[in-house]
Amino acid sequence: MRHFTSVNDIPDLKKALETAFDVKSNPSAYAHLGKGKTMVLIFxxxxxxxxxxxxxxxxxxxxxxxxxxxxxxxxxxxTELGVVMDGNKPEHLREAVPVIGAYCDIIGVRSFARFESREDDYGEKILSQFTDYAGVPIVSMEAAIRHPLQSFADLMTIEELKTREKPRVVLTWAPHPRALPQAVPNSFLEWMRKAGYDLVVTHPEGYELAPQFMEGLTVEYDQDKAFEGADFIYAKNWASYTHYGQILSHDRSWTVDSRKMERTDNARFMHCLPVRRNMIVTDEVIDSPASVVIREAANREWAAMAVLKMILEDNQ
Amino acid sequence: MRHFTSVNDIPDLKKALETAFDVKSNPSAYAHLGKGKTMVLIFxxxxxxxxxxxxxxxxxxxxxxxxxxxxxxxxxxxTELGVVMDGNKPEHLREAVPVIGAYCDIIGVRSFARFESREDDYGEKILSQFTDYAGVPIVSMEAAIRHPLQSFADLMTIEELKTREKPRVVLTWAPHPRALPQAVPNSFLEWMRKAGYDLVVTHPEGYELAPQFMEGLTVEYDQDKAFEGADFIYAKNWASYTHYGQILSHDRSWTVDSRKMERTDNARFMHCLPVRRNMIVTDEVIDSPASVVIREAANREWAAMAVLKMILEDNQ
Amino acid sequence: MRHFTSVNDIPDLKKALETAFDVKSNPSAYAHLGKGKTMVLIFxxxxxxxxxxxxxxxxxxxxxxxxxxxxxxxxxxxTELGVVMDGNKPEHLREAVPVIGAYCDIIGVRSFARFESREDDYGEKILSQFTDYAGVPIVSMEAAIRHPLQSFADLMTIEELKTREKPRVVLTWAPHPRALPQAVPNSFLEWMRKAGYDLVVTHPEGYELAPQFMEGLTVEYDQDKAFEGADFIYAKNWASYTHYGQILSHDRSWTVDSRKMERTDNARFMHCLPVRRNMIVTDEVIDSPASVVIREAANREWAAMAVLKMILEDNQ
Structure with a gap:
């Protein structure tokens, strides 16, 4: 693996999961693998x-x-090529990226969707300048349209807790006061599909995700129906893809509450955090034993460690 | 010792002081004690x-x-429980704290008094969520009503410089343009009392500290009288406790100057820093040999190291 | 070497260059030299x-x-002595500097010219308080009137790429929308002069640098003439020294473009970065093989490492 920007960069997902569970069990076993190497984290x-x-x-x-x-x-x-730089941005990514690359062995970069242009966001304009110009491996710490470190930790969490081979996993939209990127749901669907789970997506009309991430899936617009028989409820807000970056609904009836969780098959509640309590999910649900949000977050360390371990081993 | 939030967390103050002087003399002697452990410092x-x-x-x-x-x-x-999170705060401490705890072995946290509610501040609303939910030891790096790392360094400094067993230590209020928390004076009194020193508190009327910190002490409202025979002058501004968070006086006659220092028994001048020159203390006094503010600040390293050493040893 | 604030702090420039090329070739050879030591970088x-x-x-x-x-x-x-600190600055450098010095073995400090007073800037008011009060070695990471770490990297770059013993090196002013300090050009001239290169300085009238940095040099006001026979073009904007801190020209005919580079003897293009594309230099030139700006930036690591190595060795 050279870069880590999506699940597609991982040659063998099963082996990657094994690596993640191995480093979780043995966090100090590889303390010499990165000795003398440097990672820059850019936010x-x-x-x-x-x-x-x-x-x-x-x-x-x-x-x-x-x-x-x-x-x-x-x-x-x-970030734009060809401009006369007489405004408030004194440096171009075209210089900054290779310079940062000169000082380190791996770069982690976080750069959210800007909602200025769907084409720019879905073209991963910033992230691609990093992979193109840095000269060192790039790890996405959430880019415009994917958040693969999050999805990797989500996958670990489901693997740890699932009670059947192919659990029923439901991605549900929930309300939020601000316009949020689609990176987490996009990425989640990619990883869950690759894991072979039984996937269900539910959201209000107008919140359809980009077609490339919905491949083979149909939306269940009735949230109650979607929750039936679920093993995992994965809640997340996102802004509209079709009316790009817009908030089309503040409908609080989509908030995940106890009544809805009762329709599931004793499902676990998941969220990537940060989570708006009593918007995305009620206090009652997130504070219940069904909630595994802290475990999910804790698994972020092991997903990241597995990714870095694979990159260090493959780029020596 | 599990957490370090006040002097009351220290089982044996004399032994803690010995530890502090030991690490000061041998700063590199314990470089392996924390190997493979991580501290997160949250500000x-x-x-x-x-x-x-x-x-x-x-x-x-x-x-x-x-x-x-x-x-x-x-x-x-x-930080409030039970709210609908539709404002400008996207995450709740209730999630953030255990998540941070999942990534480290010790958390240091700084969270000042907000002066919005005396009840909240004196209930240590933020700090207590850390000790309750983090799952790892918490070190206060100044909370709403105490600054124990500062007081520990103050105690070290007095122990190093005192010329009699029970020195006369004077805490004096001094003017400042902004409303400052009571954490430093509160904490100072707790530690000095436990050390058994001869304590004097002086400030203008209206600046009485909370009763629990003044236990056994009476205020000397005449600053001149208070300074008589002092071995250590500890200057500090704080806002009113009774008229909570208010500035009641800008009286510059309370500024510590050479004339006042002459009333003491060759007292050392102490302040926790940052200090407003010519408000809290004149240039003349702080630049004189009597001033030990840099030594006090330097001792912060050893106080913190002693605290972390004790926590590492007790939480293995 | 105690402090590193200008080329004058280096006892033997040839030996310093050898050290820089040595650490560049053997970056991990000195990993134990600074063990147990701490550097604070203040920005x-x-x-x-x-x-x-x-x-x-x-x-x-x-x-x-x-x-x-x-x-x-x-x-x-x-930063001012003798003031009553009742404004928005709660701490004085006079305390902050020795306190920081108490916690580390070397301080790196960046503090640009403020353009409020030429006397203050050219007196290095901030930097000199660091060297005076810190009690530990100070490394300038760009001060008011010099940027010696940059110049050291520039010198390395020219030494690596020069095709004759004493290359012709041209410092040219170029336009920029904001008023920039003179630290880079001042410092560049000091180092290049000490290296014994054939130095040419070109800029519009009114942009004359301070006399102490121009010693032995005369300005060539015709940029075209200045470029003739050049081996290295070093572009940089700076604000006026005589009309201190003012922008006297936005003349885009000074932008370095391909036509101008053709007048040189296949010169390399240099800039300290960050660079405003199509203001300082055209895309065409900076993206051409003649541009060595990334190598220059990469050499910053080795220049800094050489400086720190010399300081560690001399201050044990």
């Missing part, structure tokens, strides 16, 4: 779990880490 | 000394460190 | 290359590092 957007879990994973492997917040530590970066 | 508020001295202390013990500024690196955290 | 201003390359250099030498952004991590610092 165009805020982060809590991803920042800490990825940095921790790198340190578990003996790597040195440097964290850079674009805008706060540094300055804004121009 | 809800700005920091210079605490940030650097605590991180340094953790590194002295061989720990990995990760620093997180809430608001700048991450996002605002909701 | 009053934003940074990308300097931040990452200096931190990386310190880690290459086995040092622990702590990064502090003044204003974001901490608070604003007062």
């Amino acid at each position: 165009f957007n805020s982060s809590l779990r991803t920042r800490l879990s990825t940095q921790k994973a790198a340190m578990n492997l003996g790597m040195n880490t440097m964290v850079l917040n674009i805008n706060e530590d540094s300055w804004q970066l121009e | 809800f508020n700005s920091s210079l000394r605490t940030r650097l001295s605590t991180q340094k202390a953790a590194m002295n013990l061989g720990m990995n460190t990760m620093v997180l500024n809430i608001n700048e690196d991450s996002w605002q955290l909701e | 009053f201003n934003s940074s990308l290359r300097t931040r990452l390359s200096t931190q990386k250099a310190a880690m290459n030498l086995g040092m622990n590092t702590m990064v502090l952004n003044i204003n974001e991590d901490s608070w604003q610092l007062e």
